[in-house]
Amino acid sequence: MDDPLYWHRLQFAFTITYHYLFPQLTIGLALLIVVLKALALRTGKTEYADAARFWVRIFGLAFAMGVVTGIPMEFQFGTNWAAFSAKSGGVIGQTLAMEGIFAFFLESSFLALLVWGERRLGPQKHFLAALALFVGSWASGYFIVTTNAFMQHPVGYTADANGVLTIADLGAYLTNPWGLVQYAHTMVGAVVTGAFALASVGAYWTLRGEHAAAARVSLNTGVVAGLIAATLVAMPTGHEQGRMVAEHQPIALAAMEGHFESGPRAPLAVIGQPNVAERKLDNPIHLPAVLSYIAYGDFSANVRGLEDFPESEWPTNVELLYYSFHVMVGLGTVFIGWMALAALWLWRGRLATSRWLLWSLALAFPFPFIANTAGWLSAELGRQPWLIHGVLRTADGASPTVHGGSTLFTTLGFAGLYLVLGVLFLMLVAREVSHGPRALGAAPHA
Amino acid sequence: MEALWFALAALVLAVYVVLDGFDFGAGALHLFVARSDRERRQVLAAIGPYWDGNEVWLLAGGGVLFLAFPKVLASGLSGFYLAIFLLLWTLILRGISIEFRSHVADPLWREFWDATFGLASTLAPIVLGAALGNVVRGVPLSADGWFSLPLFASFSPSGELGILDWYTVLIGVTALAVLAHHGALFLVWKTDGDVQARSLVAAARTWPLVVVLIGAATLATRFVAPEHFRALAERPVALAATALAGVGLATSFVARRRGRELTAFLGSAAFVLGLLAATAASLYPIWLRSSLDPSSSLSANDHAAAPAALRAALWWWPVGLALAIGYAVLLFRLHRGKAQAAAEGEGY
Helix, strand or coil: CCCHHHHHHHHHHHHHHHHHHHHHHHHHHHHHHHHHHHHHHHHCCHHHHHHHHHHHHHHHHHHHHHHHHHHHHHHHHHHHCHHHHHHHHHHHHHHHHHHHHHHHHHHHHHHHHHHHCHHHHHHHHHHHHHHHHHHHHHHHHHHHHHHHHHHHCCCCEEECCCCCEEECCHHHHHCCHHHHHHHHHHHHHHHHHHHHHHHHHHHHHHHHCCCHHHHHHHHHHHHHHHHHHHHHHHHHHHHHHHHHHHHHCHHHHHHHCCCCCCEECCCEEEEEEEECCCCEEEEEEEECCHHHHHHHCCCCCEECCHHHCCHHHCCCCHHHHHHHHHHHHHHHHHHHHHHHHHHHHHHCCCHHHCHHHHHHHHCCCHHHHHHHHHHHHHHHHHHCCEEECCCEEHHHCCCCCCCHHHHHHHHHHHHHHHHHHHHHHHHHHHHHHHHCCCCCCCCCCC | CHHHHHHHHHHHHHHHHHHHHHHHHHHHHHHHHCCCHHHHHHHHHHHCCCHHHHHHHHHHHHHHHHHHCHHHHHHHHHHCHHHHHHHHHHHHHHHHHHHHHCCCCCHHHHHHHHHHHHHHHHHHHHHHHHHHHHHHHCECCCCCCCCCCCCECCCCCCCCCCCECHHHHHHHHHHHHHHHHHHHHHHHHHCCHHHHHHHHHHHHHHHHHHHHHHHHHHHHHHHHCHHHHHHHHHCHHHHHHHHHHHHHHHHHHHHHHCCCHHHHHHHHHHHHHHHHHHHHHHHCCEEECECCCHHHCEECCCCCCCHHHHHHHHHHHHHHHHHHHHHHHHHHHHCCCCCCCCCCCCCC
16 A cells, blocks of 8 residues: 555556546547538538537537646656656657647647637638647647557667667657557547447437437438447457557467467457466356467467466456456447447438437447547556566656655545546536537527 | 757746746636626637647647656656646646636536636646746755655745745745736736726736845845856846846836837736746756755756757757747737627637
């Protein structure tokens, strides 16, 4: 309990997990708003512009939450992980500074124009504001994922005798193969969140028989985008990500899969409970040889199990890693089926009248948040016990002078503050949803 | 190369204070200069388009420190741990107050966020000023370049030092007065009617306060960090910056009396920029002075990232800065003229 490292990990895990609930929504919505506004410009139909206007309001609320919960993240590198920052600033300082100067300035300058400026700017220029927010938020994602990719699979750096890292090849660092795959995987994961939000709200309005035009646009766009994005999350991006893990973090792969014993024709555990003490998977349902194929494209390939590696190199929480990974994969698979079904019904013209399917879609919006969170937990727990994989241990990265009690205190402060902000955010979003889209210049609700 | 990045980091942080400073000042004063809902929305319309972009300058400054002086960033942020979180919470509350307030028309909802906005905008400059006070006076850096300070210990000049003590709180209160004056002049420039009239009174009342507090802060600094005064007198850049601050302060007074709104605001901006530039120039090359042993101080020369990192960033950082300035110019042009309270549901 009085180990500061524990509290630093808990605090960062909590603040980053909470923070990323909002960017995943805005990253997804930014793309879908651009799509809706482009359709509005192209077709001249007001229903697209009205739907876009509604989603811009939601985007504005979520973006504000992302901004205020994101500021602490920048500082926590220094406050909580001072030793890591001092050693790695010569590398990751590049992308973190790039994020501020290339992405945040762009987003923050045009946010107010997007949210409030439709009448002032007119349709074309307002489309450009939406485009600026799209480019900014996707650039921000790139710089942050590239930073994380360095921690997962460090490239393009040199280290001196004291372990201080310096950028050696900026191009290699920015095109880290791990980073490009992870970026694609993360971004389409965010589009799933945004698409499910559209489909959920569209389904809710349809069930209530309200806002027919905006409901149809949101529902149909959400379902089509959701099917495309959910498919891309699995193939090719998720598959490629898995191969990256197999190649560069074989121990993490073994822990994610609950794979203790090495051997050829490694089975894939669909479910089961890792029993770390006895080094086996309890009550598993296995698909024979599938893990070998997924990891190496060959059913007879040898997949090394955890037993092949010293326990000091194992991820520090095998169980949580295993369950996070399985929750991510399980939900990701369900998403494809769910959206494929909805898309089929849409194609047959029966979606808008199929109440059971609309009900399920209306209740679907939380699940991509869970899947994205579980995905990041898999990535970050799989990286343990390393802070920078193979270079710096997490235990050696924490701030040397910060007392564990201080970190616990501020964690509790964040918990309280974020609880209040979360409740208010949900309340404001619920008000917007119940009111529905408004015509340009219409008086708002009280 | 280290000197260049020291100057760039100091410049970006100073620009942050000038820009977000008018948001803080307007926020700290808005409960007094704007009484009705319509008036408060006029204040929000004046700063609404800018506040988020202004805040990014803080992150950009942190980014420069991270890439060019990582040890300084790491030591400073972890040493000031609790104070940093205090600042973060005020920034969270400030931002969310602006963004959430006008979404609901209920008067109690709006009063709550107005009060929160005012309180957060008052506290943030005090914490930022106290941080500057700590940097100027020095912190107990040990030989390995780390330190930790209690959030507060004793407020007696002879007692134990903390992040918040008599000197740093004096600097904090001075910062609040300077930025309140700065924000008042911004509102004089960007608003009209009653809000402008009251902001004019606020600027007139805070100006003498600024003069007195700056005098007191200067005397106190001479007492706690005499070495800076010697450096200040010997360095032309520091002297020029001091002169800029003086001219700016005088301009803010004269131009305000003559009704030249923009000139008065720019005078205040020059004053803030000059103060911070003079401070940075007299500190150079020291980022964080050790109060225990001068050889433990963190300096730009000894604690910069390796030259390869500094060189790599020169390729892209100026491009990003030019873009950021371009956005800011575009934004000020789009919103030129007096800010009016937006129609319900059409703005802050």
